[in-house]
Amino acid sequence: MPAPQCASCGKARAALRRPRSGQALCGACFCTAFEAEVLHTVVAGRLLPPGAVVAVGASGGKDSTVLAHVLRELAPRLGVSLQLVAVDEGIGGYRDAALAAVRRQAARWELPLTIVAYADLFGGWTMDAVARSTAGSGRSRSCCTFCGVLRRRALEEGARLVGATHVVTGHNADDMAETVLMNFLRGDAGRLARGGGLGSAGEGGALPRCRPLQLASQKEVVLYAHFRRLDYFSEECVYAPEAFRGHARHLLKLLEAARPSAVLDLVHSAERLALAPAARPPPAGACSRCGALASRTLCQACALLDGLDRGRPRLAIGKGRRGRDEVGPAVVAASGTPQEEQQEQVQPPAQKEAVPAVLTF
Ligand code: SF4
Ligand code: ZN
Secondary structure (H helix, E strand, C coil): CCCCCCCCCCCCCCCCECCCCCCECHHHHHHHHHHHHHHHHHCCCHHHHHHHHEEECCCCCCCHHHHHHHHHHHHHHCCCEEEEEECCCCCHHHHHHHHHHHHHHHHCCCCEEEEEHHHHHHCCHHHHHHHHCCCCHHHHHHHHHHHHHHHHHHHHHHHCCCCCCCEECCCCHHHHHEEEHHHHCCHHHHCCCCCCCCEEEEEHCCEEEECCCCCCEEEEEEHHHHCCCCCCCCCCCEEEEEEEHHHHHHHHHHHHHHHCCCHHHHHHHHHHHCCHHHHHCCCCCCCCCCCCCCCCCCCCHHHHHHHHHHHHCCCHHHCCCCCCCCCCCCCCCCCCCCCHCCCCCCCCCCCCCCCHHHCCC
8 A cells, every 4th residue: 555645744655654643744744743742842841941051961872862863953942052961881892882873973963072981980980890899799780770870970960060050861751651660560659759750850959850752652762763864872781671671661562552552651640649648758868978869878879889889789789679670779768769869760771773664654
């Protein structure tokens, strides 16, 4: 059957059917619609005020590549300026190639790029060194636990370095739905209640953070990258989490097959959750070492680094607490952490993503 005419311009042949609406669009009209939807997310959510200096967390992967490209298109209308901030976790054989992709993007799009390295920020600790130190303790799990906490801190440091007023990350709707599902399955009410919304306002002196792609499906992010011919890095991290997130991802695919709106339904469900007064955490204090918000003497990042420096990483990552494999360490109460103390959502492992074949004519 020949492809129908594009439902928007009526001139070109449609190249895809949008997963949610079923609308048949040509590539150009799809990209325009995708950008308009991100613009609406940012404006309606008042995520980035005019004049904001926006640090885009750039990993070289598809999500942050699409985010940077879309925001570059929207920047004149939003009245914001962009800075790419990349984090070098010190993962041999993986991050170097990913950073090369970020450098190419910065050069092509003429965006300033700053790279901050774990080794410089965290007393010489790289993820490879952390992996050696935590060997035998469930390697991939431990690595992602450390990495998520440290990346959040590193991105904040990099953003401050370039004078940013806001931080944006490329998490899409599927990433968020996986996280919601994981928190449900773990019974982690505290994280569920905090996980809603499009970002955090910046408590305790931290920069405001948001996720402008949070309502965009992964399929459409891949399609946007395809039609805009974006160059991104798609190899899997050598410490890619193979534990719980993989199960949540698989379950989500099954749910989505039965109910196409399952991904967004899960994202929105988290927005509507609120903790009962009795379950609310006590007011947060300040980390005695770095001043960040903390529910204990040390914030998560300082506690992790302290455990590493003392040669006791197992203490820092907890001793087999249920459901703590990819999220915060045992030194912090499971449902009592302030928002700024949350780790950066673990970067889902990059996968070589083919353009969804069923969507193209
Ligand atoms: Fe860090 Fe992501 Fe690699 Fe885990 S998979 S170690 S979170 S880069
Ligand atoms: Zn601290």
